Amino acid sequence: MIEYVENACVIDDDPISVFGLKKTIKETKFCKEIIVYENGYEAINGLKDLLNTNSNIPPIIFLDLNMPIMDGWDFLEDFIKIPEENRKNVRIYIISSSVDPRDLIKAKSYSAVNNFFVKPVTTNDLQKVIDEISQ
């Protein structure tokens, strides 16, 4: 069985949500490895650590918006400060329970954001991601 990507990153503080996403990813055999960060702060530090040890940032990041300490928006702000060559192959997908259209509009304003999925993330959603990266 060959996975589409080596690893993916989930940034979400809600363990149930993370559980659901992990389960769905496994079903689609989307990737081998899933790295989970509980909030933006943990995530940005974790990603920077990866870069410092000359590892690659996971090519897919699922990012929740509402989190303590550092939320998804703040993470995006810090993320785009990472040098371009270190993150050019990284795709960010927002996952949120929010159905507030303002959140959708704001998310689209970030060029680093590829898509916006309303929770729960389904196999269909992941199929879209797979289609995008296969092109």
Added chain:
Amino acid sequence: MSILSSLNYLQDLPIAITVIDLNFKIKNQSSAWLKEFPNDFNSSSISFLEYHSIPQQVKVEVLKMTESQQITPIELEVKNHLNSWYRWKLSPSFSSENNFSGIIIIAKNITEERRERELLKKAEQVAQIGAWELDLISNKLFWTDITRIIHEVPEDYTPTLEKGINFYKAGHHRETITAIVSDSIATGDTWDTELIIITANNTEKWVRARGETEIIDGKCVRVYGTFQDIHEQKLKDIAYTRLAERLKIATKTAKIGIWEYNYTNKNLFWSDEMFDLYKIQKADFDGHKSFWDQSLHPEDREFCMQKVKEAFELKKDLEVEFRIILPNGKIRNIKSVAYTEVDIFGDAKKLVGANWDVTELIYTQLQLTKSEESMQQAFENSSVGMALIGLEGNWIDVNSSLCTSVGYSREEMIQKKIIEVTHPHDWTKDSHFIKKMHEGKLTNYTIEKRFFHKDGTIVNALLTVTTVHKVNGKLSHFIAQVIDVTAMIASENKTKSLLEITKHQNESLLNFAHIVSHNLRSHSTNLSMLTNFLKEETDNGEKVNLERMLSDASESLSETVHHLNEVVHITTNTQENLSNVNLFDSIKRVEKNILALLKEKNASCNILVEKDVIIKAVPAYLDSILLNLFTNSVKYSSQERNLEIHIKNKITNNQVTLHFSDNGQGIDLKRHGEKLFGMYKTFHNHKDAKGIGLFITKNQVEAMNGSITVHSTVNKGTTFVLTFEKA
């Protein structure tokens, strides 16, 4: 004896005459002599020399004449010691042998004559009227002293006809006098003329020269006359003529008619302008007062007659306005002013006065009165408050609308200075503009301004002030219009506060939408997701795991619903539960409750809150707020230093401000500022329930009409600034 008889005859002569012999004995005398020189010696032989009443000078002449037997009679005028003047005639008398036998003495009393002459001379001096005489036979010119003085020549100056003529100013004056004199010599006519002479001192002088002639046998033998210095008078005359001329021009231009009325003979004099005013031909004027009477409007006639009568009877000046009817039937209004001339007996004889047309003036006055009346009406009945304001900032007049607005009566208002009824904060604004108006840089301004009502409340008004100028362009007063907007502002404030509430509620709603969209939805999402997993799950172990998660998720949902309910409760039920709470006591109580926690952190609290500050609060909310602030400080205290909390308060107007500071980790407000008081997902199944504290706190503070803001520096500390309503 012829002599005797002649002597007897002498007694009856009507002149004072006496005859003395060589021994100066009175030989005979007339009764007239005796009357002049009464003989009180009672002696038959009286010596002429013994008369006291005969001046020494006469006696000397008698002695001389007797001694020298002089035969030429002499005449002399001498005053005696009684101040009587006599003209003495001394003639020698001769005996029948033609020998010098004595002196006939005649004394004529000329005292009266002398006095008259002296008076004349005095009069000449006093009146400064000189006299002159030209004897055409001897061709000699004689000048009196005064004439010399007028010519400014010395006393011994001898004038000649030619010299005299040459004193007249060359040209017109000299030619005139030459012509007059020669003409009068030829015709015998008298003359009276005023000409200029140049005196010996080279001064120009106006003189009046009068002349008469004496004609004998149809031939002029003598010309004589008077000579008078009229320089001053003439100058005055000229000035007067000039003035009169000017006045004439003025009255003509100003269309002022001058009249004079003689009460005695009812004669009336009118200047030309009068005819213009009355539109009457001068030729039709008969000079009688009745002429004026006829011109008067019948309704005014009696009244005018009465006024004129009064002026004469009471000798007072006349001032009257009346209507006249012009020949063309038009009516004009005339004003007449006159003064009464009183003669030396104090009787009023004449009225001298002026007439002018005041029809236009009266019409204008009428218009003015009308417009003043309508202005007054508008002023009084305006629903807008109006006032006339003096330059000193005093009310000249106020209308009832303004009085109603400020609660004072008109009388009370006028007693007050404007500054007394003006809100002190608005006075500077007002006086600034008034000053500009005084400087002429501004003609009107409109400001929002607050007045004080009599009962001390504030009257909000829209004030418009406009300047009013006098005819000469100087500031006269101000007109103020005061629109009372108190009710408007009150309703505006109500609208504002309603708007505020609405805005607030909208924000709350938005917040709720946000909360629902994030917080509630995340739970429902989880629940539905877990339920789906559970349905499809076959592994029993995994099923148990899913069920546990499902239970957690439903618990979180219930917790969130509880929080939301709490918030709804805060925002809806606070107002009625507000009570007066002592701020200091509340702080101390909360501090005591978490003393253990503070001790654990080695924290110190510095509470500098006034002990008697009472605020409007819901006690439970206040406790919750304070507890949250304390625990936040403890939770986010710095690892590197012991926690210090400073609490102090400030009182401003009707607000109490509380500063709650710590020296903890601080927070990056640039990043988190706007989210700090928001409700976050963070309060799901986290054990600390982070994120709900400040959200609840903010809601509680605002529900109690207060506010909360934050200042913070990372690694230095955080200060929350809260406001409460003062009780």
